[in-house]
Amino acid sequence: MNAVAGFAPNVLAAECPSRQVLKHLTSQWGVLVMLALRDGTQRFSALRRRIGGVSERMLAQTLQVLEADGLVLRVAYPVVPPHVDYALTPLGMAAAQRVAELTGWIEAHLPELLAARG
Numbered sequence: 001m002n003a004v005a006g007f008a009p010n011v012l013a014a015e016c017p018s019r020q021v022l023k024h025l026t027s028q029w030g031v032l033v034m035l036a037l038r039d040g041t042q043r044f045s046a047l048r049r050r051i052g053g054v055s056e057r058m059l060a061q062t063l064q065v066l067e068a069d070g071l072v073l074r075v076a077y078p079v080v081p082p083h084v085d086y087a088l089t090p091l092g093m094a095a096a097q098r099v100a101e102l103t104g105w106i107e108a109h110l111p112e113l114l115a116a117r118g
Contacts, residue, residue, distance in 0.1 A: 020069075021069050024062075024065045024066060024069055024071075025066070025069070025071065025095060025099065026099075027062065029051070029054055029058050029059065029062040030062055030065075030066060031099050031103065032051045032054065033047065033051065033059070033062050033063065033066060033072070034066070034071070034088070034092065034095060034096040034099045034100075035096065035099060035100060035103060036050045036051055037072065037086060037087060037088045037092070037096065038088065038093070038096045038097075038100060040087070041085045041086065041087040042085070042086055042087075043083070043084065043085060043086070044059065044060075044063075044084055044086065047059060047063075047086060063086060066092070070089055070091050070092070071088065071089060071091055071092035071095055071096075072086055072087070072088060072089065072092055073086070073087045073088070073089050073092075074086055075087075
């Protein structure tokens, strides 16, 4: 059992900080950022083009929270114009693999899921 701040992590407990990480990782944009970064390091503009429909503001916010959670690494180079790269950390790569498994399952079962809607 891994103890966090004196208690055992339990995502079902209202006060557990794991809920915030779950929220960040499984948000619409969090999932898509994780999937896009599985292919390797990318610049902000490339990520924005790759993830259809995401605004600049939402992408920036999503990258910030995933970085704060230790899932994304941000590297800023001191050049003009600014050059910033984003990549998954080892922890982020492990999380992205699980996200990819879930999204793969959704894609594989999409006809059934859509049929269930009626």
